[in-house]
Amino acid sequence: MPTHKIIVAIDGLSSCGKSTLARELAAQLGYNYIDSGAMYRAITLYFLRNNVDLSDPAEVINAIANINLSFVFNERRNASDIYLNDENAEPYIRDMLVSEKVSEVAALREVRSFAVAQQKRMGRRKGIVMDGRDIGTTVFPDAELKLYMTADPEIRVMRRFQELYAVNHEISLDEVRNNLELRDYIDSTREESPLHRAADAILIDNSNLTREEQLKQVLALVNERIQTTDKQH
Ligand code: CDP
Numbered sequence: 001m002p003t004h005k006i007i008v009a010i011d012g013l014s015s016c017g018k019s020t021l022a023r024e025l026a027a028q029l030g031y032n033y034i035d036s037g038a039m040y041r042a043i044t045l046y047f048l049r050n051n052v053d054l055s056d057p058a059e060v061i062n063a064i065a066n067i068n069l070s071f072v073f074n075e076r077r078n079a080s081d082i083y084l085n086d087e088n089a090e091p092y093i094r095d096m097l098v099s100e101k102v103s104e105v106a107a108l109r110e111v112r113s114f115a116v117a118q119q120k121r122m123g124r125r126k127g128i129v130m131d132g133r134d135i136g137t138t139v140f141p142d143a144e145l146k147l148y149m150t151a152d153p154e155i156r157v158m159r160r161f162q163e164l165y166a167v168n169h170e171i172s173l174d175e176v177r178n179n180l181e182l183r184d185y186i187d188s189t190r191e192e193s194p195l196h197r198a199a200d201a202i203l204i205d206n207s208n209l210t211r212e213e214q215l216k217q218v219l220a221l222v223n224e225r226i227q228t229t230d231k232q233h
Pocket of ligand 1: 013014015016019036037038040041102103104106107131132133134135183184187
C-alpha cells in the first residue's frame with residue numbers, strides 16, 4: 001500500500017477535459033479535487049454583480065476583501081461546489097456572462113494573488129488534484145506529477161457546446177468558439193502567470209482518447225510517482 005500522498009497539477013487550454021479527468025482521478029485515489037477555474041469564475045460573478053471597475057485597483061482590492069470562497073463536497077456530482085460567501089455559486093458560474101469576463105478578471109494581479117494563496121493552502125497536506133492554467137508553474141511548482149492537456153480546437157468547441165446546450169438551447173456554436181478562442185488568447189498572453197506548459201509537465205492530447213483510456217494512462221503515471229515518492233522517504 002502506498003504511504004505518501006502526492007499533488008497532481010493539471011493545466012491546459014479551455015475545455016480540453018481537465019476537470020473531467022481531475023474529478024475521476026481524485027475519486028479513484030480518494031484525493032481532493034479542486035477546480036481552480038471555479039474560483040476565478042466565482043470572483044468574476046461577484047465583480048459582475050457588484051459592478052466592480054476592473055481598471056481601478058483600489059476598487060478591486062476592496063471587492064476581494066469582501067469575498068470568501070470555500071468548497072463543499074456535493075455527493076450527487078461527486079465533486080465540490082464552490083461557495084461565494086454563503087451562497088452556492090455553482091449554478092451561476094458557467095453562464096456565458098461569467099465566461100465572457102473571467103479571463104479579464106483572472107489576469108488581474110490582485111485577483112491572482114488572492115486565489116493562489118488559498119490554492120497553496122489547500123495543497124499543504126497533499127492528496128490533491130487541482131486543474132487550471134498555472135497549477136504546475138505557479139501554484140505547485142514542486143508537484144510530484146504535472147500534466148499539460150490539449151485537444152484539437154474543434155473537438156474542444158464541440159465538447160463545450162454540448163455541455164452548454166444541455167442547459168441552454170439558445171447557445172450557438174460560434175458563441176462558444178469565440179469565447180474559447182478569446183479566453184485562450186488572454187490566458188496565454190497575460191503578464192501574470194500566463195498559461196504555458198511547465199518544462200516537467202507530461203503532455204496529454206486527448207483528442208482521440210476515451211475517458212477510460214485517458215484515466216487509465218494517467219492512473220499509471222500517478223502510481224509510478226507515488227512509488228517514487230515512497231522510495232524517497
Ligand atoms: O473549464 P474551462 O477550461 O473552460 O475554464 P475554467 O477552468 O473554468 O477557467 C475559467 C477561466 O479562469 C480561464 O479561462 C482563466 O482565465 C481562469 N483561470 C486562471 O487564470 N487560472 C487558473 N488556475 C484557472 C482558471
